[in-house]
Structures are given as structure tokens and as C-alpha cells.
Amino acid sequence: MTVPMIYGMILLMTFGLVDTFFVSLLGTDELAAISFTFPVTFTVISLNIGLGIGTSAVIGRYLGRGEQHLAHEFGTGALMLAFLLVGGLCLIGWLTIDPIFLALGATAQEMPHIRDYMGTWYLAGIMLAMPMVGNSVLRGAGDTKTPSKIMAAGGLINALLDPLLIFGWGPVPAMGIQGAALATLIAWIVGVITIIYLLAFRRKLILARLLTWPEFRASSRAILHIGLPAAGANMLTPLAGGVLTAIVAGFGTEAVAAWGVGNRLESLASIIVLALSMSLPPFISQNFGAGKLHRVAEAYRLAIRFVLVWQFVMFAVLWIASGLLAGLFAKEAQVAELIGLFLSVVPLGYGLQGVIILSNSSFNAMHKPMSALGLSTARLFIFFVPLSYFGSLLFGLHGMFWAGIVANLLTAGLAYSWFNRVIKAELNAGVTA
Template identity: 30%
Template sequence: MKSEKIGRMREEILTGPIEKTLLVLAGPLIVNNLVQVVYNITDTFWLGKLGREALSAPGVTWPIIGTLMALGLGFTTAGFAFVGQYIGAEKYDRANRSAGALYSLMLFFATATAIIGTLLLPYALHFMKVSENVYPYSLTYATIIFLGIPFSFTFMAFGALVRATGDTKTPVKITLLTVAINIILDPILIFGWLGFPKLGVAGAAIATVFANSVGAFIGLYLLLTDRVGLSLSLESLKPDFEFYKKIFKVGLPSSIGQSANSFGFVILTRIIFGFGDVTYAAYVITTRLVNFLTSISRGISMAMGTMIAQNVGAENYERAKRIAERAMLINFAIASLAILIIGVFRVEIFRVFLNDPAVIKESEVVMKYFLISVPFFNGIFIVVNRTFSSAGHTKKSMALGIFRLWGLRIPLSYAFGYIGAITILGITVPLAELFGFTSRGVFFGMGMSNFIAAMVALAWFLRGTWMKRIIEEKSKTEPEKATA
């Protein structure tokens, strides 16, 4: 029985060795992240053959796509927290009902996002001051991606729900298939191989949408046929307005926070583009490399989220705190090693993707002023933020995210990049003399935002105000033993 499998995993999560359980859960997620980043790098590699303008198109448009997608993805975070905590409390029927309600809600948000995103896209690109060379590529790429958002939403909802049960392997198997489809279709559609038309940037977007649609249909089939522990039925997919209220209460802050952060990256893209295509291309390639080298730490954070949700559901708060602390130490070390590797082999790596001397030279600026802060972001900030959201305290994670981006990153990157001098408490700081109105100031401001936000997040985490579950407070009632 699938409920027996979930029960065994639940016991391991609640009572087993923290490091061992964390690594068992994280293993498939690490593979998943590596495979996803391999695809992103492959995508970057092939688009780079078309030139820097085509290469920049996905990076330019994803902040816009993410802003609207986050409205629905915030509710996925809420669904993850509810399902995980209900399983931790052994309330399996409620976990199933939560999953069904979330899935039906996501279908609605996905459709609305696709329509709104397509209509707003041209205005958003102009607002970001995307250069005339990059604009047509970005418009084409994002339009196709928006049309496929319903598949992306439901596929991601499936992954989050199944992860909440402690099953981190099934979503990875499906992801491996979708990424393989994506990697195979990318060059075929971009360059018109095997008799297909040469579609360029549009081909990359079509490959992504097709692969996500395959994953979405497989995920729905597994949920409807009771093959992944959670079991959906046509009855459970009907609108449940009572549970929608709970999802809105927990999910709305997460939606607002993720949308605000995604829109913040629209502003940040505008700031970076102020220094030209070369600077933005260097930024895109560098961040893709960081994502590859920190896939292990992100997998550990995701696994930690499952353990946090179930332990909070079972009211094992001190164990949840220890789990988060171990994840911080591990992730900080991994991220530090990743940045060291990039620093040593930076030039050789960049030449693989885009043998452009100007971009390679600019990558040194990104490395020196921004990337050294990544261990603080991945090792501390991300872990604390996921701890808050997995515990269901999405207002805290929303506040942290908005503070980092809108309170720190955007003001600091703009100030150090574009303002000649500022006066603080009667003391004038000559910013122009420090950075000379160059991209160095922008990336310095971005790095500072990671350092400061990590320290604030750590202090808030240590206060312990997140150690309270969001499901029913009565913990001594007889648990439900229904099949999950």
C-alpha cells in the first residue's frame, strides 16, 4: 500500500538520523536540479551559436514570466505546507483533499496567467528598456512560453505535492524524461535539423512547452490512478471553497512575495541593461554556471523543506530547528566551493558558451563584486526562507524576500551604479569615485544585498517565531488512518 510507504518515510523524517535522512531525500532532488541546469546550459550553448542577442532572450523574459507565474506558485507553496503537515500529523484524508483542491485552483490561475501575460508582454519589455537588438527575440520566446504556462503550473504542482509526502524520486524520473525531450528537441527546432523548419529562439521555447506538457499529463495520470501515495479523483478536483480560504490565507503572502520579487528582477534587468548587452550577457552566463555548481545545495534545501513541513506538522519543533541549522552549514560549504571553482576556471568556461572577449572580460567584474556573496545567499538566506515557507509562515518568507530585493538589492545596485554621491548622517560618500558609474557598482550593490539579507534572515530564524504549525491546533486527537 502506498500509505505504508508514506508511513515508513514519515517515521524516518520524524525520528531518523538528520544527515542521513536529509541526504536520502536530497539525492533525487540534486539529480533533478543538475539535470535542469544541464538543460539550461544546453539551451544557453545552442542559443549562443545564434549570437549574444538570442542568448539573452530567455534571461530577459524570465523575470516577466516569473512575476505572473508567482501568483499561482505561491499557492503551490501553501499546498506543499498543508500536505506535508497533514502527513506529519497522520491525517491522510485531509492531505488528499488538500492536494485535489490545490490542483483545481492551479488550473484556474494558470489559464489567467497565460492570458494576462501575453497581453502585458510588449509593455513589460519596453519598460525594461530591452535593446532593439534583443527585443524581437525576447518577445517571440516569452509569447510561446506564456501559452504553455498551464502545463508548467500543473507539472510544478505535481512535483511539490509528491515531494511533501517524502517521495522525491518520482518527480525526478519524470523530470529526466522532460529534460531529455527538451535537450533533443532544442537543436532540432533551433537550427532546423532532420527536415524541421529553422525556428531559432522560437524553437527553444516550443521545445520547453512540449516537454512540460508531457510532464504535466504524466503527473496527472499518476495522481488519478493512486500511484504516488496521494490520490486524486474527479470528486476531489471539484472546487472546495472552504479549503480555498485556507490556501488563500497561507498562499497569498507567498504569491505576493514571489510576484514582487520577480517584478523586482524586471527592474534589476533594466538597471543591468543600462550598461549594455555585454554586461547582461556576462550576467546571464555567470548565473547559469552558479546554478549548476550549487545544484547540490538547492537539492538539500528542498529536502529540508519536506522534513521541516512534516516535523512541524508533528510538532517536533526543536528537531525542525536542528534540521535547518545542519542544512545551513552544508549549503554554505558547498556554495563556497562552487564559487572557488568558477573563479579558477572562469575564462575557459566562458569560452565554451560565448567566445566573446568583451563578455569574458566583463565576467571578471561579476565574479569579483557579486558572486563572492552567493554562499551567504544559498547557505543562509535560502535555507531560512524555505524553513519559513515549509512551516507555513509565508508572511515571514514574503517579508524576507521583499526586504532583500526591494529594500536592499535594487536600491543598492542603482545607488552604486548610477548615483555620484550620497550623504548619510552628514557624511558624503563619493560613489562615483569608487565605481566610476560602471557595472562594478551595480554588482557590488547586488553582492551587499546578499550579505545583509543573510544576516537579517539568520537573526529572525534564531528567534523561533516560525515554530508553530498551520493545521488544526489539537494534536492529541486520534489520527486518521485512511489510505493516502
């Protein structure tokens, strides 16, 4: 189930990196501007992810029980709910662009670029909600190949349109950083049309109509029971990212630009973890619904062992290639130096971060969203942000990066022991019953 997701995410993340590359050609100010947008755009994406987690868990459990009609009804409700909630969040974001980004530390020189990008991106964020949640309906039914293709197609469209809309060609004017956001918008409009047609008419995994109010209320309650804490847990990440971006901003525009590039490369290096975090939950949900808890425990531990080894290999690759990658994404020597610093330290903690991500998704799959929320809160606001802040005060960016690794180590140990206690409790409850 994971391998098809890997293909799609490689293409999607690669095209996201292409997006950053083209923006970097505009200059350091534009690269810094788009780096400031990452915590905010990921807040919207996190709401989509949370709703998708709730959707996948609920549908997977109903399918495990053989209740097909409820699975289809709740899939329809998930799409309606995503459109309403994400649309509301994007409207609030659009109305508060200036105060939010000024609070993050953006300068007057960077704000015009941020307004150009986010003014268009918020509309793209609404369009993104439908494919993301729709893909969760497919994954809940055990299909990871089709979501992979949809993600890859969206990334490909975005990458092809980027140079055309950013730099212009023939009758198409050069739009600069706004062109990057417009490319994203067009890509996900295509995604909306594709996923609705596929789910409603080809696969018949949702109803080809809107739900009645009682139906919508029932489906929303079930999805939000898991999706709201999951969304909250995911939205804590960009909130913490915003705090960390503000800390990095104290070291200058060059540091923010390097931080943005490093985070995009981190997404690419974490593809296997992210793919597992999407394929593992429906496997766990269906086996949990069928009462096969030994399979749940075995799958979780196998995934943890694999991701620790794999991410260490990724650290070695990035450390070796740090100089080459830094030169590729930076025109200024100082920015390149800081990107090299990021890549030679931060990736050492990616395996530990993978343990946390997989534990979180496994908690949600077992319908324990408050445990996932508690783990995310502990990771970010007990360990990660405080340690990173004090590390930056004592040893600058070096200290901040190493403190993040220590925070991931502490949280990974907590996550692994916590999930295994939950599994043991469920097994004992099953034996008693």
C-alpha cells in the first residue's frame, strides 16, 4: 500500500521543490517571502490533513465491519465539511495577511511579495481541500494507487505552469511570485474536477448528491471526533513553525531564505515517512475494526524499525550532498553557507521525527485522537520550541538545529512507549471481553 504513495509523493514534493527553485531565481527577498508563507500555508493544509485522517479512520472502520452504505454517506459528508471549514479558514487568512506576517517578522520590503502570493494562494487552499479529503476516502477503501496518481498530476501541472506564469512567455505576462500561487490554483482546480467525478460516478464511493442536514450532522460528528483533534495536532506544527521562523528571522533575511529551502528539502527527504503515515492508518483502522490487534502491533513496530534505518540513510545522503544543494538554491554565499549548515545537522533527527509522525497517525487510526493531540503538544511546546529557543540564545543557529534533534529524541521515546502501552491495554481488554 505504501509503494504507490511513494511514487506520487516523490513527484509532488519534487515539483514543490521546483516551485521554490523558480522563486529563488527572482531573488533573496522573494525566496525569503515564500519562506515566511510556509507556516501559514501549512496551517490550511494541516486542517485538510486532519479532516482526511478522520475521514480515513471512520471509513476504514466501517468498511472493516462491512457497513458499506455508512462509509459512502460519511465520505460525502467529509467533502462537504472540508469545503466549508477550509473555506472559512482561508477567508479569515485572506483578511489578516498583514498582521499575521508582520507578527512572524516579515519586513516592509518582503510584504508586497507576500501579499501577491497569499492573495491567490488562499483560493488555491480551498480547491486543495477536495482532492486531499477525497484521496482519504480512496485510502480508507484500501486504494493508494489512485491518490498517488492524483497527487502526481497536480504536482506536474503546477511545475509546468510555474516558469510560464512566474517569468511570462509570449502573450502570458510575467507575474513573479504571484504566478507560483496561480499555478497551484490551476493545478488543484483540475484536482477538484477529477476527484468528484471519480468518487461519485466511477467508483461510487460517495453519494452523487448533497447530504440532508441530519445526514450531514451525523457524518460531521463522527469525522470531527477524530478529525478535529487530528487537525489541531497538525496545526500545532505550523504554529510552532511560525515561532521558529520568527526566531530565525532574528538572524537576518538570508537565514530565513535558507530556513525555507531547508524545510522544502526536509519534505522531500521525508517522503517515505509521509507515505507510510498515509498507508499505515487504513491498514490499522480496518484491522482494528475487525479486532485483529496483533496485526496492528506488528505493522506499527515494523514501520518504526524501517523508518529509523531509512531516514539515517537519507541523513547520510543530504550530508554528503549539502554543498551541491546549497549552491543550487542560493545566489548569495551567506545563504548557501546557511543551507549547508541546515543540511549537515537537522536531517540527523529525521528518523526520530518519523517515529513521532507514525505514532500520531497510528493513534488516530485506532480512534484515539486525543492521544495524538497530546503527543503533538508535548513534542512542540514542551520539547521542540523551548529547546530550540534556548539553543538559539546560547549557540545561535547551530544551537537551534542541534536542540531540535534532542527534542525529537525525547519525543520519539515518549511516542513509542505510549503507543505500545495503548496496544497492550487493548489486547488485555480483548482477552478480558
